Amino acid sequence: MKQERLNKLEAVAQELLSRIIFEEIEDSEKIFWIITILWTKISPDLSYLDVYISSFKNKEILAHTLARHWYDIQKRINKELPIRKLPKVRFRYNDEWEVAGNINKLINDLEIKD
Numbered sequence: 139m140k141q142e143r144l145n146k147l148e149a150v151a152q153e154l155l156s157r158i159i160f161e162e163i164e165d166s167e168k169i170f171w172i173i174t175i176l177w178t179k180i181s182p183d184l185s186y187l188d189v190y191i192s193s194f195k196n197k198e199i200l201a202h203t204l205a206r207h208w209y210d211i212q213k214r215i216n217k218e219l220p221i222r223k224l225p226k227v228r229f230r231y232n233d234e235w236e237v238a239g240n241i242n243k244l245i246n247d248l249e250i251k252d
Contacts, residue, residue, distance in 0.1 A: 144180055151187055151219060152178045155227075158214050162207045169203070171195040176232050180225055187215070187225040190232040197231065204229045 156175050160166060166173055170193040179188045193200045204211070208227065216224045 144182065147219075147221065148178045148180050151180065151215070152189075154215060154218055155189055155211070158211055158218075159204070159207075162210055162214075163203060169196055170200060173200065184221065184223045184225050187227050188230055189227060190230045192232050201229060201231050 152175050155178065159173060159175075163169075163173075172194050174192045176190040176192055178190070180186070181188075191200065191204070208229075212227050215227055219225075
């Protein structure tokens with residue numbers, strides 16, 4: 139599949155997943171505050187849809203919570219994604235923003251001597 143079509147499909151999948159996750163996980167705002175889908179990546183052969191996620195609170199249990207709801211999320215993606223071959227959804231936790239924030243904090247905390 140051409141890269142342009144893959145990019146469009148990834149954008150559609152990201153939009154669908156954000157809605158589905160919000161609907162599937164009860165009290166997600168209370169538990170995680172905000173769940174962010176940073177990006178999605180579909181393999182060129184459409185076998186896998188990797189979803190890179192992050193949250194502000196309780197990041198340790200986010201992957202477990204999504205794993206518990208994986209079947210329902212996968213079923214809804216299969217139903218709503220407009221393609222013939224349906225990819226398997228895999229969630230990946232991404233903490234790049236947290237690492238960048240920590241580096242920023244360290245830099246800001248440095249004492250600058252004249």
